[in-house]
Amino acid sequence: xxxxxxxxxxxxxxxxxxxxxxxxxFVEFLSDLMFQSxxxxxxxxxxxxxxxxxxxxxxEMIFIYGFFLVPFALFGAFxxxxxxxxxxxxxxxxxxxxxxxxxxxxxxxLERMELESLVxxxxxxxxxxxxxxxxxxxxxxxxxxxxxxxxxxxxLVYAGVFISLATISFWSDARSSIMPMMYNISNYGRYPIDxxxxxxxxILTWILPFAFVGVYPSAYFLGKKxxxxxAFLTPVIGLVFFMIAVMLWNKGVKRYRGAGN
Amino acid sequence: xxxxxxxxxxxxxMMLAYRTNYxxxxxxxxxxxxxxxxxxxxxxxxxxxxxxxxxxxxxxxxAVSWMARAFYFNNIDREIAMEIKEGKVAVELIRPYSxxxxxxxxxxxxxxxxxxxxxxxxxxxxxxxxxxxxxxxIRTWGYFALSIMLxxxxxxxxxxxxxxxxFFTLNNEGLLRAxxxxxxxxxxxxxxxxFYPHWAQEVMKYFPxxxxxxxxxxxxxxxxxxxxxxxxxxxxxxxxxxxxxxxQLLWKVAKKRLVVQxx
Numbered sequence: 001x002x003x004x005x006x007x008x009x010x011x012x013x014x015x016x017x018x019x020x021x022x023x024x025x026f027v028e029f030l031s032d033l034m035f036q037s038x039x040x041x042x043x044x045x046x047x048x049x050x051x052x053x054x055x056x057x058x059x060e061m062i063f064i065y066g067f068f069l070v071p072f073a074l075f076g077a078f079x080x081x082x083x084x085x086x087x088x089x090x091x092x093x094x095x096x097x098x099x100x101x102x103x104x105x106x107x108x109x110l111e112r113m114e115l116e117s118l119v120x121x122x123x124x125x126x127x128x129x130x131x132x133x134x135x136x137x138x139x140x141x142x143x144x145x146x147x148x149x150x151x152x153x154x155x156l157v158y159a160g161v162f163i164s165l166a167t168i169s170f171w172s173d174a175r176s177s178i179m180p181m182m183y184n185i186s187n188y189g190r191y192p193i194d195x196x197x198x199x200x201x202x203i204l205t206w207i208l209p210f211a212f213v214g215v216y217p218s219a220y221f222l223g224k225k226x227x228x229x230x231a232f233l234t235p236v237i238g239l240v241f242f243m244i245a246v247m248l249w250n251k252g253v254k255r256y257r258g259a260g261n
Numbered sequence: 262x263x264x265x266x267x268x269x270x271x272x273x274x275m276m277l278a279y280r281t282n283y284x285x286x287x288x289x290x291x292x293x294x295x296x297x298x299x300x301x302x303x304x305x306x307x308x309x310x311x312x313x314x315x316x317x318x319x320x321x322x323x324a325v326s327w328m329a330r331a332f333y334f335n336n337i338d339r340e341i342a343m344e345i346k347e348g349k350v351a352v353e354l355i356r357p358y359s360x361x362x363x364x365x366x367x368x369x370x371x372x373x374x375x376x377x378x379x380x381x382x383x384x385x386x387x388x389x390x391x392x393x394x395x396x397x398x399i400r401t402w403g404y405f406a407l408s409i410m411l412x413x414x415x416x417x418x419x420x421x422x423x424x425x426x427x428f429f430t431l432n433n434e435g436l437l438r439a440x441x442x443x444x445x446x447x448x449x450x451x452x453x454x455x456f457y458p459h460w461a462q463e464v465m466k467y468f469p470x471x472x473x474x475x476x477x478x479x480x481x482x483x484x485x486x487x488x489x490x491x492x493x494x495x496x497x498x499x500x501x502x503x504x505x506x507x508x509q510l511l512w513k514v515a516k517k518r519l520v521v522q523x524x
Contacts, residue, residue: 024434027438031439035442038442038445045452046452053303180285181285184292184293185292191296192303195299195303200295
């Protein structure tokens with residue numbers, strides 16, 4: 001209960017600071033929208049020259065991209081740990097975090113919240129709405145809950161991978177570019193998995209499971225029965241990877257010795 | 262002239278000190294090229310050619326676009342915006358060189374560095390991973406070299422323009438992001454211009470963006486031949502001259518209006 005109330009207090013505080021600079025916020029929304037449209041335009045232009053991509057139609061591709069935006073937005077809003085190494089380890093900020101009464105990872109999530117990223121999720125839902133209207137998809141009442149479950153699962157996959165990477169800083173404080181590298185790999189999950197060769201497919205399913213952020217869960221809503229098994233695994237994979245990350249984090253924190261002053 | 266050459270050299274040496282960052286840079290570029298390689302393979306799926314380009318040409322197009330980007334890409338727009346925000350620009354302006362010229366030379370130093378430490382090794386690695394086709398015609402390489410030089414000029418001019426606008430707006434994060442978006446989409450980096458619908462191609466003829474990535478990559482893959490190569494180079498040349506005018510004009514006004522914050 002304490003965690004929930006702290007969470008909402010931080011959230012309220014965050015909104016207050018952000019709403020002070022409304023023009024900046026507006027610009028940020030607009031530019032996020034633009035960057036999300038780059039991929040959409042890519043899909044639209046490419047399907048001017050082909051009708052099917054390994055059995056996936058244009059609107060199905062659009063749906064996958066729309067779905068992908070939702071867990072990605074949730075991840076962006078709550079797990080901003082790109083600069084964990086510089087911000088917390090090199091500058092010694094971690095010392096302060098450890099004195100707080102909540103779990104250190106939770107404290108960092110609170111501090112680094114970026115709620116404006118959630119707008120990307122709204123965009124995603126609009127894109128999905130457009131695609132499902134064109135595909136005449138039918139939804140049941142429980143699909144809404146599955147959608148939430150899958151979106152959260154996808155978010156946890158992302159969070160798991162990136163928190164695990166952030167914990168590397170506990171062992172080695174050298175700067176590394178592994179985060180941007182992983183970000184580029186994660187883009188692979190936005191496209192149908194069967195366009196890749198077997199090795200990459202395996203990696204995207206079991207090792208860096210970014211396919212569970214886009215294709216697999218979307219396959220359920222698109223009624224692709226052959227992928228249902230994978231689709232329902234989404235929350236499980238998410239939880240497993242997140243738990244591994246938290247375990248690594250706890251181990252890392254024990255090893256942490258302050259740097260700086 | 263000497264001092265500008267010196268700036269290129271110093272920036273090059275500065276980058277050299279941090280060269281380990283670039284090994285992962287190569288990997289990142291390979292990952293991106295890989296994603297597009299698989300996408301395009303699925304899109305072609307047995308078709309021998311789309312818009313006159315074979316899958317082999319398309320793969321080469323993607324690889325060379327990314328590697329050329331390493332050369333022409335720079336952050337001088339952000340650097341200028343930063344120096345204005347921090348007030349450093351006041352000191353820069355009293356120094357005995359042209360501020361914009363100095364920025365361009367720094368960008369060139371970075372570009373040359375990345376050409377040697379990212380593009381060349383990167384191109385060799387990608388050619389082992391993916392089926393690329395390199396032209397055996399020496400003239401193609403010559404035209405390509407000329408073309409990416411002009412890409413650098415045009416991209417830098419656009420960056421300088423965006424940077425100088427900061428003199429008026431003081432904070433132009435929005436404009437910088439919008440510019441990046443436009444260049445991502447319309448330079449030809451993610452999609453060759455010839456794939457866009459006809460009306461979009463017509464509109465883009467009146468903008469300089471395709472001079473940045475599309476033209477050099479089309480020359481390299483020999484999708485442009487004969488007169489098309491010359492036309493492409495002329496398009497780049499004309500734009501690199503046209504862009505000088507708004508740049509000079511804006512710079513003149515900007516210097517008069519300069520408000521130093523802090524500093």
